Structure formats: C-alpha cells, structure tokens
Amino acid sequence: MTRYAFGGDEHVYGELAPEMSLDAFFKGLSITNLVREAKIKGVTEVCAANASFQVRFDPDVIKPDDMLALVKELEEEAEHGPQLIETRIVEVPVFYEDPWTYETLMRFRERHQDPSGTDLDYTRKINGYATNAELIAAHHGTPWIISMVGFVAGLPWLYQLVEREKQIQSPKYLRPRTDTPKLCVAHGGAFGSIYSVRGAGGYQMFGVTPLPIYDPSQTQPHLKENMVLFKPGDFVRYRPIDRATYDAMAAEVEACRFEARIGKVRFSLDEYKADRLGTIRKLEGALP
Template sequence: MSDTRYTLGGDEHLFAELSESMSLGAFFRGILITKELAARNLPGVTEICPANASYQIRFDPDVLDVADLQNTLEDISATVGESQGVLSTRVLEIPVLYDDPWTNETGQRFRDRHQDPNSTDLEYAARINGYPDVGSFVKAHSDTPWFVSMVGFVAGLPFMYQMVERAKQIQVPKYLKPRTDTPKLTVGYGGCFSCIYSVKGAGGYQMFGVTPVPIYDPEQRLDHLKDFMILFRPGDIVKFRPIDRAEYDDIVAAVERNDYTLVSAPVEFSLEHFEADPAGSATTILEALHAH
C-alpha cells in the first residue's frame, strides 16, 4: 500500500514499515504479505522476517535488484488490504501457573526498579487496568485468544497481541529499569504485548506467571519441537489456560519423560470477521481448540 515506508539496511536487507502504531490489522497485513512473498519463491530472497507492524527481507543483491524486490512487495501489498484475506493458521493452548513462587521471588529482588514496590506485578497490573483483584485480572488475561505478531528479540520469544476490542486491551508499562534476571518460561507483559521468555535472562516486562511447556529447544528432543527448535510462528493464535501447582508439576514431569502432548488445532482467521464481531470470532477460534 502507498503508506508503506521502505528503508535499505546495508546491501542485503530491505525493511518495510507498515504502520507507526501497533494494531491487529497491521500485523495481519504484514503476515499475509510475507507469506505470499515466500510462496512466490523469488530468486535471491534468502530470509523473510515478519515483525510488529513491519517486516524485513534479506536478499542477495547479485541475484535480485532491490528495486525489483520492492516492486514485487508493492505488487503484493496492492492485493492485500488491511482487512482482506483469510489466514490458515493454528491455535495453541499454553498452560500457565499464574502468581507462581519463582517470578514472585524474582520480582521481590527487583522492587526498587518497579513502579509500585509495595505490590506484586500482578497486583499492580490488575489495579491500573481497573480490575478489583488478581483473580479477575488473570481471567481477563486468559479468557481471550492472543495473536502472535512476531517471534524474536531472543530466540523463540513470541510477542502476542490480545484479540479484543481496543478499549478492552490490557495495557501495562515495563519496569522502570530492566531486571538482570527473569525465570525461564515466564509469561510477561509490556505495553500492549504479552510474551513468554524462552530462556532465563534480563528483562523488563511485568511477570505474571510461568508455563511448564518448553517453547525453544536447540536439541529438538521434545515431540512438539521436532520439526523446528522454536514453537511459535508469526500468525499463530494462543490461548492461555490457568493451572494450579499440582498440574504444573505433572506437566513438568511429562515434559521430562517426553510424554507431553501440546494441545493445538488448525483454524482459519479472517480479520474482517473479527473486526465485525470480536467476541464471536474469538469464541469460534476457541471452539476449534476445544473440538480438537
């Protein structure tokens, strides 16, 4: 589309910015464009990386002229409107132990870097979003599906955007100063994005809980990571399911035995249908998961 801004990144990269603001429409259009580019198998294109409201293409300039690449992208963009098209994707169920002991302990070690040193991350997030307690906030976070708009920053980390009307979206600022520690598989939140920390390390997102399901395994030992070491793909849809400590421990044991089955189902997603009826569209997505 004419409002797309293209920028060169050295001799081998072309960056396309679809929107200056985050929106499901911008994410959706970027994924449709990059999927169509991949389907065309354009000689010289070596990597395609969709991101939040943008994407980047790596190409071989000895094979493909950048002007020809941009012309191809503009041609694809002209056929992909912000609300047009259907995305064949999948919905994944991710169990989460909210208010867990590990992120709570970590949070206590870094309260001097937090907006509210006297509350937990969950308590703070619930309060500033107008929820009366942590339980109702967890329900709001886990009841709706989430759209994976990008995977990266560290290997395998998904950025997920809540699939609700804009007025109902959860908004939480990042820590005032980043932590030097975050437990592996922490479910975090910053701005309008939820995420899962694929590895232990520094971070600034609010910490809501942990999942027992590995999402990144370079050795590909687990059944749900045998095809690729990274679980999530841009365009995936995620449903968080709250679990208690007993079920968390059971899943950890199943993962260690390589006996855990990730719950997922194929689904067709139309942004046009979602925008016309967000609640009904979300229900249809979750029904596909339960039916499977």
C-alpha cells in the same frame, strides 16, 4: 501508506503503521507470505513483525531497487486479497502467581515503578481491576494472536483479541532485570510474551508455563518438526492451572511425554470484525 527504507545493502524494511493493529499486522503477514510464495531469486529471509516487516536479500543476485519494486507490487496484491489465514491455536497452561517469578521480582523491586507490591499488583492497579484475580481472568479470558517471534530465539509477542479500550496495558520495568525465569508469562505495553529462555528482561511477570516453546534438541513431541513452537499468525489460549497440575505437567515434560494441545484453524479478519465473539468461540472450539 507503507513507509519503505533500505537496511544496509541487504534489507528492505516496510513500516505499515506507527502502532499495532490487526489490520496492520494482517497486511504485513499477507505481504510476507506472498514474498515467500513468489520464491524470488536472491531472497534469503522474510520476517513479519507487529506492524512492519523486513525482507533480506543477496544484492549480488537482485539489485536493491528491483527488490523494492517487487515488494511494492506484492503489497498491491495483498491489499486486494482476502484477509484469511490457515493457522493454529495452542493452549498454554499458566501457573499464575507462582513462587519462581515471585522470588525473582522481589529481587528487583528497586528497578520497578511500584516497589511496594508485585508485578500483578501494579498492573492490576493501573488497569483499574479491583483484585489480582480479576486481572488474571481478563488475561486468560480471550485468545491472543502471535504478531512476531524474536528478540531471543522462540520468544513470541502476543496481542489480545479484545477491543482496544480493553487491552491490558503495562509499562516495562524502569530498569531491566538481569534475570527472568524460563517460560515466564509476562506483559509489556500492549503485548504479552513468553520468555523462551532464562535471561534479562523488563516485562511485568504474571506467572510461568510448563509448556516448552523452544527446544534446540527437539526432544519434545510437539517440537520434533521445528525447534520453535510459534510463528506469526498462530493463536494462544491461556489456561490457568494450580501448583499440583504444574508439577504433573513439568514431570511429563521432563520425560518428553507432554502432549501439547494444538488445533488447526481458519481465521478471517473480516469475519472477526463482523462477529468477534462468534469467531472467538470457533477458535476455542478448534482445540482438541
């Protein structure tokens, strides 16, 4: 059952479950989509998250109790509607074990659970993989779904489409770093992330991507319509690349000529539950 609360005078907060699951995420996504489609007078912002959501409203236009009542009505509608989204899948090239994240993680080993190795070494050990190559293969082996965008502008939270027992798990640093390379591909808890800007952070660093995901100047071709690439419900397919490919892609980005691989896709949660591998193949086949 959804737990509702008010956040000050301007927010309705709904917690769908104590932990992330595809069912909880899809329910929250359905509710927030219905709130947007209803065009409720006074609603100023709607935000879907991993297993919760929040609606911001103007209390001078709509009373908090009335806002809550409307959201609960839409929740009833969401529970009986199809768990189906029209969305996108984005290929994210990743240079794993790159020199920039390596230099950064070595500067902060005293803040880490295992100062004797790298972040990949540590994550590989606690997840039972024999080599870093096996962990990397598991990381890019299946698509991920964007469950939330935020914390800093454009930063996506990703949840892998594998059985719960196969989820990569890795705690954050004991103390956060004061530096993380821009576009670092990282992992914390059960969630992946891509750091949209350089800054502080605590997730385990795996590699770096040349793909711009946040561009306030909107000079990149794939960010002309929106300065933020991802939105909740998008899918990501990681693709490992080497240094030469990374450098070539980075040069294309610098020249504003990089062509992101993005495909449109229809995703049904019921179909995924009935045929996980078949649904994943359809997702991957949507990439151009």
